[in-house]
Amino acid sequence: MKKIMAKKFKCLFCSEKLYKNKYLSHLKDNHRHNYNSLLKEILKLNNAGYTIKEIENHIPLPEGLISVQLKYLSKNKKNYNIREPLKVDSWAPENFALEATTVWSFPERGKWATHNGKYRGNWSPYIPRNIILRYSEENDTVLDQFLGSGTTLIETKLLKRRGIGVDINSETVKLSKENLRFNKNKEYQPIIYNADARNLNFISDNSIDLICTHPPYANIIKYSKNINGDLSHLNIDKFIIEIRKVAEESFRVLKNNRYCAILIGDTRKDKHIIPLGFKVMEEFLNAGFVLKETIIKEQHNCKATGFWYNKSLQYNFLLIAHEYLFVFRKNCNY
Ligand SMILES: C[S@@+](CC[C@H](N)C(=O)[O-])C[C@H]1O[C@@H](n2cnc3c(N)ncnc32)[C@H](O)[C@@H]1O
Ligand SMILES: [Zn+2]
Known part of the structure; x- marks a missing residue:
């Protein structure tokens, strides 16, 4: 009969051989x-x-x-601040199919994985999911430089892309890290910077495979009280000047022939539309991009009932119920 010998292991620190x-x-x-x-x-x-x-x-x-x-x-939780990963019921949307037209509408905003819709001005996870699947492959590097609550990076991690996130607000950075504390595809845990989308000097030229982002719409929603560099404090004219820098940085970091998708909406002043969406599009074109797609995204938080319905009739204007998702391509032949 063979004797079963218990295995011995070398001590990590002194190399003594020890039973487990x-x-x-x-x-x-x-x-x-x-x-x-x-x-x-x-x-x-x-x-x-x-x-x-x-x-x-x-x-x-x-x-x-x-x-x-x-x-x-x-x-010993009291002595060691141990935290369990977030609990997740479903890892993917049910019956998901890629969008195939230029009109997108997601009445159910989507709450798989750790998506929750709590962050004001966040986008439906269906948007980055569609963009990521259509314009990138597994292991590609995907950037969202207006990260917010991390919706895009939750999707990059789920879809096995290398996510990079940037937000000017350190509290928001914490929130997105929290939302990313789930146990799946840990080797695709994104990298997050508390920095300014206008200066991505920690990202080298021609290194990003896809940009997928959702900036503030000038000062329509303010994202912080007084953070220096927060573009949500700028009026439309100043915002457009700064978004030009964002467009140039996007162009610099993106690889040639790759895509950059931006969601942006219009606003209304004195009963007339200010075409913020088109102004932003123009800045991206000026930065060197070409336009691959213009997608109309229906907005579902617009309340065309009661008070606002009556106002619309009384003052004769239409309630804005769409945003633009522009998909640009970097196309330079140098
Ligand atoms: C529309 S929200 C993004 C929401 C995000 N898509 C989500 O689902 O949560 C815009 C974000 O841009 C950030 N921001 C504002 N100015 C910025 C800047 N100069 N650089 C980077 N982030 C900025 C704000 O803090 C805010 O979180
Ligand atoms: Zn030892």
Whole structure:
């Protein structure tokens, strides 16, 4: 009869060979300081949403000991600020089909994964999902430089693209990181910067495969009280000057022949339309882009009933119920 020999494992810190059941107590007794740093590292990866398998790839403890450590950490929640990944009921929309016309309408805004629609002025996840699937491939790098609550990056992670997000507001950056704390495709965890869309100097030229973004519509909705550089504090004329810089940066970072999709709406002043959408489109054309598609996106938060219905008749104007989704292509032959 063969004798089954229990395997021994080398200590991470002193190379002593140990049985698995003695391993942790050896660390605690002989390498207290290193052991504490190890716990902190496990905690950090766990709180960022890594699975046990992925944590094991980062921290070479004998198999099974990471989950022992995590159980220990969650029992001692008070001392260690352990957080479970967000609970998710469904990972994808039901009966999803790509849009095929220039009119898009999503009466149900979409609440799969961690999408929740709470952030004011967020966009329906159906929009980035359509854009990402149509204009990029798995492993491509996708940028949203007006990140907000992270809708685009939730989709890049679900769809296995490398997401990069930028927002001027540090609170918003925190919120989007929170919304991205779910346990799926962790190797596609996006990178997020608290920075200004007009200056993406941390992104190199011709490096992005797709831009998919939703800027503020001048000062129609203000996103912060007084953050320097927040474009939602600018009137239309100043906004257009600044959006030109956004268009130029977009053009610089995008690879040639790739797409840049921007959602933008119009507004009304003194009973007349201000064509903010077309003005923004023009700035992107001036920056060198060509126009691939103009999509009309129906707005569902517009209330054409009661008070507003009567106003529309009384003052003879129509309620704006659409936005533009422009899809540009970088096309330069140098
Ligand atoms: C329309 S919201 C984006 C919403 C996002 N699509 C979502 O689903 O949550 C516009 C965002 O642009 C941000 N923003 C304003 N000025 C900016 C700037 N100069 N650079 C980067 N982000 C900016 C605001 O903080 C706000 O979060
Ligand atoms: Zn040791």
